[in-house]
Structure formats: C-alpha cells, structure tokens
Amino acid sequence: MDQLRETLKGHQLRTTTCREDVLSTFINKKNALSHGDLEGALGENYDRVTIYRTLKTFLEKGIIHKVLDDEGLRYALCSHSCSEEKHQHDHIHFKCSACGETNCLETLHIPSIQLPNGYQPENFNLLIQGVCPKCN
Amino acid sequence: MDQLRETLKGHQLRTTTCREDVLSTFINKKNALSHGDLEGALGENYDRVTIYRTLKTFLEKGIIHKVLDDEGLRYALCSHSCSEEKHQHDHIHFKCSACGETNCLETLHIPSIQLPNGYQPENFNLLIQGVCPKCN
DNA sequence: GTTTATGCAAATTCTTTGCAATACT
DNA sequence: AGTATTGCAAAGAATTTGCATAAAC
Numbered sequence: 035m036d037q038l039r040e041t042l043k044g045h046q047l048r049t050t051t052c053r054e055d056v057l058s059t060f061i062n063k064k065n066a067l068s069h070g071d072l073e074g075a076l077g078e079n080y081d082r083v084t085i086y087r088t089l090k091t092f093l094e095k096g097i098i099h100k101v102l103d104d105e106g107l108r109y110a111l112c113s114h115s116c117s118e119e120k121h122q123h124d125h126i127h128f129k130c131s132a133c134g135e136t137n138c139l140e141t142l143h144i145p146s147i148q149l150p151n152g153y154q155p156e157n158f159n160l161l162i163q164g165v166c167p168k169c170n
Numbered sequence: 171m172d173q174l175r176e177t178l179k180g181h182q183l184r185t186t187t188c189r190e191d192v193l194s195t196f197i198n199k200k201n202a203l204s205h206g207d208l209e210g211a212l213g214e215n216y217d218r219v220t221i222y223r224t225l226k227t228f229l230e231k232g233i234i235h236k237v238l239d240d241e242g243l244r245y246a247l248c249s250h251s252c253s254e255e256k257h258q259h260d261h262i263h264f265k266c267s268a269c270g271e272t273n274c275l276e277t278l279h280i281p282s283i284q285l286p287n288g289y290q291p292e293n294f295n296l297l298i299q300g301v302c303p304k305c306n
Numbered sequence: 307g308t309t310t311a312t313g314c315a316a317a318t319t320c321t322t323t324g325c326a327a328t329a330c331t
Numbered sequence: 332a333g334t335a336t337t338g339c340a341a342a343g344a345a346t347t348t349g350c351a352t353a354a355a356c
Contacts, residue, residue, distance in 0.1 A: 048355050050311065069345085081313050086346065088311095102238040128289060144296070145281040152303025153264060159297040160280075161238075167288025184330055184335065205320085217338050222321065227336095 045095040052080045056088050057097070066101040066108035066127065066136040101136055103129045103161055113140050126160045132169035181231040188216045192224050193233070202237040202244035202263065202272040237272055239265045239297055249276050262296045268305035 038054045047053060059075050060067060067075075072085050089109055092098045096116030101108040110127075126139040144158045174190045183189060195211050196203060203211075208221050225245060228234045232252030237244040246263075260279050265272040280294045 048310065050355075052312075082345095083314080083347085084312055091311095100240055102240070104236055104238075107242075126283075128285075128291075131292065139286070142283065142285070145283065147262075147278065147281065147296075147298075149264075149278070149298070150275070150303075152306050153298075153300060154306055155264075155298045155300040156267065157299050159299070160283075161295040161297075162283075162285070162289075162291045163293050163295070164289060164291040167286075170288050170290055186330075186336065188337075218320095219322085219339080220337055223336080 041097065045097055047091065047095060052076075052084055053088055053091075055079065056085065056092070060098065060109075060111045064137065066110040066138070068106065068108045071108075099125070101125075101127050101138075101161075103127070103136060103163070105134075108136055110136075110138050113138070124158055126162065128166060129161060129163045130166035130169055131163055132165050135166065137166070177233065181233055183227065183231060188212075188220050189224055189227075191215065192221065192228070196234065196245075196247045200273065202246040202274070204242065204244045207244075235261070237261075237263050237274070238295070239263070239272060239299070244272055246272075246274050249274070260294055262298065264302060265297060265299045266302035266305055267299055268301050271302065273302070 038057050039049050041057060042049050042053055055076055056072060059072060063071075063075070069085060069089060072089075073082060076085070089098070093100070093109070096112055098109040099112050099116070101110050124143050126142050126144060127136055128139055129136040144160050147155075149155060174193050175185050177193060178185050178189055191212055192208060195208060199207075199211070205221060205225060208225075209218060212221070225234070229236070229245070232248055234245045235248050235252070237246050262275040262278050262280060263272055264275055275298075280296050285291060
C-alpha cells in the first residue's frame with residue numbers, strides 16, 4: 035500500500051514493514067488497540083519491543099493517540115492531521131461493556147462546559163461506557 | 171479520628187491502621203492519588219502489597235473510584251454515598267499540566283450528549299487537561 | 307556511507323497470588 | 332474463638348534499556 039508509505043513519510047518516518055503492518059492494523063480494525071492486541075494481530079512477525087517502540091514513535095509523531103479506560107491503555111488513529119506540534123484534542127471514546135471494543139466517535143464533539151473561575155482548559159477527553167450498536 | 175472508623179464501618183470494613191491511614195491520606199490531599207503516591211505518603215509503614223489490596227477493597231466497596239489520564243491510573247474519593255451496589259457515575263476530572271495534580275470537579279456535571287442511534291450509554295467520564303487555578 | 311530501526315538479552319517496574327502469622331470483632 | 336487482614340516471598344506481567352546487527356535513505 036502506497037497509502038501507508040505516504041502517511042509515514044508525511045510524518046518523517048522511514049518506511050519499515052513493522053510500521054506498515056502496525057499502521058494497516060489500525061486502519062483495518064477500526065477500534066482502539068492495545069499493545070497486546072497488536073502483538074496478537076501481528077503474530078510472531080515482530081519483536082514485542084519493536085511494537086512498543088513503534089507505538090511510542092507513532093504517538094510522538096501524532097499518528098495515534100492514547101485511549102484510556104478502566105481496563106488499561108489503548109491506542110487509536112488520530113483522525114486527520116495531527117503532527118508532532120499540533121494535536122487534535124477533542125475526543126469522545128465509546129467503550130462497549132459487552133464486546134469490550136473501544137471506538138472513537140469522531141463525528142461528535144463535546145459540548146462546552148462552564149468551568150469554575152481560574153481553570154484554563156486545553157483539551158477534553160470523554161469516555162462513555164455502555165452498549166454499542168453491534169451488541170444492542 | 172472517629173470519622174475514619176465511621177466511614178470504614180459504614181462500608182462493612184474492619185478498622186485497621188493501614189485503612190485509616192490510606193483513607194486519611196485521600197481526605198487530606200484532596201486530589202487523586204496513584205498507588206505510588208500512597209506508597210510515598212505512607213513511607214515504609216506498610217507493605218506495597220497491602221496498599222494494593224486496600225485500594226482494591228476501597229474500590230469494591232465504593233469508597234474510591236478510578237481516575238484515568240495519559241499518565242496512568244489514579245484513585246479519588248467517591249463524593250458521597252457510593253456503595254458496593256450503587257455508584258455515582260458522572261465524573262469530571264481536571265488534570266493540571268503544570269503541577270500535575272488531578273482533581274474531581276464534583277459540583278459540575280456532564281452536559282447530555284446526543285449519541286448516534288444504537289449507542290446505549292451507562293456512564294460518563296470526562297477528563298479535562300489544562301491549567302488549574304493554583305498554577306494560573 | 308551514514309543514519310535509523312530492529313532483535314535479542316537482560317534489567318526494571320508494576321501487579322498478583324499463596325500462605326503462615328497477626329490483628330480485629 | 333472465629334474471621335478477616337497483613338507481611339513476606341515469590342511468581343507473573345508489563346515496560347524499558349543497551350548494544351550489536353540489519354535495513355532504509
């Protein structure tokens with residue numbers, strides 16, 4: 035896929051098979067993935083450590099972002115044009131208590147909230163837990 | 171403090187010095203605390219494992235709840251009357267990027283959000299990152 | 307040819323489990 | 332006395348680091 039190479043180049047990253055595979059896994063399964071999920075998906079192809087480092091690199095370059103819930107840490111693709119400098123910061127994640135999947139609801143945004151005096155908000159992160167359409 | 175004993179009894183827990191100390195640490199420092207924070211605060215008085223178990227117990231009994239941000243897992247006191255059965259589920263947490271503290275904004279609640287069809291929400295968890303009044 | 311990424315081994319850190327001794331009611 | 336909690340040791344996960352080899356540009 036040249037799509038993948040483009041994305042990597044666009045973030046000043048060398049094209050390697052591991053990075054391509056990790057990236058395409060995120061694109062195919064559209065939900066948030068943990069390190070373990072990736073390890074499972076990519077089988078024995080890559081070292082555990084390499085996956086850790088790939089995730090770290092992708093985070094730093096703004097290709098993915100962290101998603102947290104009660105169970106732990108996951109990662110998901112940044113929607114459009116995040117980079118090292120600029121990040122999109124208005125995420126709503128939905129975690130299904132039935133199937134366990136976590137997805138970004140990109141079309142929604144978080145309504146503005148009146149904070150008490152002195153609080154200077156910079157970004158918002160909403161996690162909603164419940165039952166998703168597939169399991170409903 | 172008899173206040174502490176009352177709280178523990180109220181949740182069907184035996185009074186032990188470790189539980190009292192953990193609970194009073196949460197009450198004194200009013201922000202969210204990680205396992206490591208508690209270990210630091212309580213010094214060498216208790217075993218690391220005991221603190222893990224105390225946190226787990228407090229969680230189960232509804233004395234504390236989990237707070238998540240980019241850095242990881244923390245815990246904070248439940249506002250009023252959470253119990254094993256009933257939990258209050260509408261948290262807004264504010265994490266200060268300057269001092270690193272995370273606090274519950276208990277007086278606020280999350281505005282209702284129109285989810286796409288099929289999503290059945292059960293609880294909401296909003297993390298706002300920015301600068302808190304103390305650091306502003 | 308130079309720089310960057312990978313794999314392997316090993317070190318750290320985080321969290322859980324089993325069990326005997328201790329403390330609580 | 333009877334039951335729940337603690338501490339210690341040890342096991343098991345999760346994550347990080349160093350360094351030599353291999354791959355990308």
